[in-house]
Amino acid sequence: MDNKESNQLNRRKFLGLSALGLTGLTILPSWTINGIKIAPSDRVTMGFIGLGQQGMNDFRSFSSVPGVEIVAGCDVDSMKTERFKRSVEEWQKSLGLAPRVDRYEQYEELLERKDIDAVEVCTPDHWHALMTIHACQAGKDVYVQKPLSFTITEAQKMVRVANDNKRIVQVGSQQRSSGEFQKAIELVQTGAIGHIDKIYAKVGDPPKPLDLPEEMVPGNLNFNLWMGPLNDPNIHYHPDLCPPISLDPPEREKLWGAWRWYRETGNGFTADWGAHMFDIAQAAIGMDGSGPAEIIPKGYDGAEYLTFKYLNGVVMTEQPYLEDMPGAQGIKFIGDKGWIEVGRGYLACSDSSLVPDELAGARPGDLTAAEKARKFKEMQKAQAKGGGSFEISSPHMQNFIDGVRSRQKTIAPIEVGASTAIVCCLGNIATELQRPVKWNAATQSFGEDKEAWNHRLYHYKYRGSYKL
16 A cells, blocks of 8 residues: 555554454544545444445445445345445545455344444335344444335334434435425425415325246345345245346346335335425425324325325325426425425426526426436446446435434434335325325324224234344
């Protein structure tokens, strides 16, 4: 290693910052990473649990946050842990650090590491609760991907355990850290469009029954461990559930894990995009930590859309926010003095003077062929670097790391993630029961509705020895 380079560490200093040598940490000099000098006391050492497409995206985001050191990765697919190891070591070398990252199949072994300050949980949703709870109990702060949980009971218990153990938890609803969504929330809350009557939140369809044919499990995948607590006899292996990759030559996943689209393994677009759009809608109308009072499914008594009614009089429907683009995900707030439309990279208002030019962006349907081609090239470059796709969320990760250091709540704390996950579950419960469901957000209860209490999305019995 070249000691003349100011942005590099010699091996002795690196070992003092790694799992190999933790003694004397407080007396080490400041060190430089990502071009910024970081005091050893501000270093945050991380491990990653779940190394699929989104996990690789999030590694790229965290690797851009000053002071973050990544030392371990865990996945039930040995090829994905090897991909992660190669990517992290390449990043470490680029910083002048001695390459070192440890691989695990059992996440409990990673949590036993005393040198790890924080973990990311980026697994399928049915694993979020157990892994987050165990991480908090092990004294780790947690960045957990959205939606926070698979069921309502899981969300409730995750909040209690995180707070009991005084852990910082950030939910990966990164739109909370995006300027266009922050501005939309501000405009709604300051009364820029008056009293809000309606919200159109386009997220997509609920989950469908699993209809993939069973195939042979590849040798590099521990599918039994992938299943974990899931307790449904209809679940079997299909590559769409756990998209395969190649190492030599490198080939990333060709699709997102399809587990999210099926009732047995996920909560459909209702949770996948609801964890983003319902989340922003609730934030804007002051319902963080709360929720709707009544949920009416699409088709019931002529209802055209899945509908959420709040005690403050606001009605939110899962319907297109852009009339000419029914598939585009986004939100439209309708007040008695105007409207606001917001989606990723797009913000518009009935009073255009309220939208800063740098946040306006382009209406999804207004992108030219050249702009679409440019975005596609940006995506290809990100993929070529191993990021999986171009969804990079560094400001949201920076907010989490700031919270780890300050011990202050993040912009998307676990209480917020819980209330958003519960909204998504409520939408699917009403849809599957094919009738309205009443919910008391204050007491977190269904009242006398036994069917709702017994629904699998309130809670299901875990498989085998798994316990919540």
